[in-house]
Amino acid sequence: MALLRRTVLLALLALVPLVPAALLGQRAASPEYQVKAAFLYNFTKFVEWLDARPGERSPLRLCVLGNDPFGETLDGIVFGEMVGSRPLLPERVDAGEPLNSLRSCQVLFVSRSERARVREVLESLAETPVLTVSDLQGFLDAGGHIQFVMQGNKVRFAIDQAAAERSRLRISSKLLRLALSPSEVR
């Protein structure tokens, strides 16, 4: 009895020095955006850019427009990954940059901070092969391709296949099967 009591106390004492000084860490994304970052990475594997040349070696740019909710998480996921023959490259695009700079992206995530000008952004990319993704409500109605929605505590997504086809993007049937239909997020 006394032995265990002493053991408990010793263990409690022993725990304290186990904790080193606080390390400064760059902030990671919230769990929701960690999951969304992983979705973004996954989407690149199920989309075909029809205009891309076979064996294209230039980077596949995954751009985030506006306030970046992903932080280091997105870089951690994307870093060193290839999509076919193309290396994945995460890029941040400031809200202030000219819209035509977005045309060099292959995937564009539109952050919630861009709510006010989401139509303007999407119109500037009309029929350009840029896969547009956002969690803004009404994103598909505004002409976007993939919209995240929360169902309970889980992340789901809807795809507007027709809009993607107009941008010369082919989305695999596997991804379409898992997606909600646009009418379900309206």
Place this chain on the structure above:
Amino acid sequence: MKSAGILIACLVLAAGVPASAWDQLDQEEEVLASAEELKGLSIEELMEIDVTSVTRRSASLSSAAAAISVITREDIRRSGVTSLPEALRLVATLHVARFDGRTWGISARGFNITTANKMLVLIDGRSVYTPLFSGVFWDVQDTLLEDVDRIEVIRGPGATLWGANAVNGVINIITRPAGDTQGGLVTAGAGNEERAFGAVRYGGALGKRGHYRAYAKHFDRDSLAFADGRDAEDPMKMGQGGFRADWQGAGEADWFTVQGDVYRGRVGEPTRADTDVDGGNLLGRWSRKTSESSGMELQVYWDNTYRRVPTVFEEHLDTWDVDFQHQLRAAERHNVIWGLGYRYSRDRVSDSPALAIPPPRRTLELASAFLQDEISLAGDRLRVTVGSKVEHNQSTGFEIQPSVRFAWTPADDRTLWGAVSRAVRTPTRFDEDLVFFTTGGVPFIRGSRDFESEELLAWELGYRWLPLRDLSLDLSAFYHVYDELRSQEPTPGTVLPIVLANKLNAETWGLEGRANWQASQRWRVYFGWALFENDLSFDPDSRDASGGEAEGNDPDYRFTLRSQLDLPGRFELDGWLRTVGELPSPEVPDYTELDLRLGWRATDVLELSLVGQNLLHDQHPEFGPPGPARREVERSVYGKVLWRF
């Protein structure tokens, strides 16, 4: 003795400020640990991740300021357990002891008896305790195990958030939303102990924004055995059905849930007529999430139970409960949760020559309010939570149950936490109204309206660490000081009746821990342990001669080792070894048992499994006084088919 408490207090203070809270009871263990893991997940797996919980702020388990273990859906599936009490054995930190065909003793941190009264048990937010003895009739707590999302086991007081009865721990059984259980499921199985069982579930869409499911299940479980090997004639049969619907409101912020169950069962008894049980419940919940850190939830339920134990007692119980909670970011560093609750329960109890619980009808009302504030300091690395619950009941009036907790996360892979909290167990009808008679009809033990609340002051400290990407460790130590525990006081002069009073005190302390090791992509190992000791004492004026034996019978140690191995050809081989130390009084020998499961996921929709339980001995006792009438758990083998459509 007291010096230990003071020492721990100093340590807690030295380790950095007071103690923190209680919210993030959440979820998946370190599910979002690293980018490496995230990118390894498929779209289907990503869709399954629970990212937030509406009213308790989301955080990975590793930073919670409390001793929590989570039993996942996969743990349940791969263990081959067939009931909720069996599933609770999966964590070493709970002592689960089977007494007979319908009775279980389940408790954390000691005081385990067949009417264990210091644990709060919730199924989807519905408290399943009976105000009769403030414990749980485990035989009727069931659901479709395939639809259980997870079981959170929180050791130590949870009274600040959950209220009275959450003294030694909270068991939170959470089923999956209907949207996650779509399509059909059929299971069927048979064996020597699990003689026959089966279930059907179907889930579909409910308009554009919702889903539903409905299920029905039945089981026929064989008797235990007497010590001499004879059949104990206490088999149990039960049928249960239920439904759940979840739908989203017009705005994305609102979610609605309606769910309910009905059941009816019968348990054999060797010396009298069968025990009958039935009941049902209906629950509605509205939750609104207004942002990452704010939301509210309103929940209402009704629960009805009936139990007839011939020649002992008969109980009808109806419970109505309303709960509201609101979470908001009150200021930049302050996350506040507050809530209100009201519970009304009414019972009707019939007497027998053996016992009476006058008055035959009693109404209990319980009103409560809680407030807690989580304060983020040092750039979110230190979180301090202070809070309290105030509760009012008819027997003891107002009860205040505060707690202070801290969690310090110096790096993402480690958390040190500590807590000091107070919890009470309020008087029950057993404490106040019960009268046991001798065979001659003389009152032998009787309750007392002077019975007061049992009190606990708990000191806890814990450390969680991910030393390697594949290894997580969790250690906690506790020191509990109990006052005013139930004692049995003989009447001066006549001895009988023995009257229940509050003259027992106790100190308990222990170490608990677990290690999860992902040895490879195909092999996972879990090791858990709990060490426990207690020291009981009586007030100087107590005449109790029982030694406190009736209040708890707890092993000094428990160990659990589980292994989940994925074999080629979609086979799965799972092993589970558990050791429970000797119970002191009444004495039950220590035992070690082994379960094995061989599963084969023949196709995506068909799964076959063969499970052996308690394989090391023909039979072994887990609870109850020694003698030929003690029931023992027998070796069991069963096969099961699961088909999805």
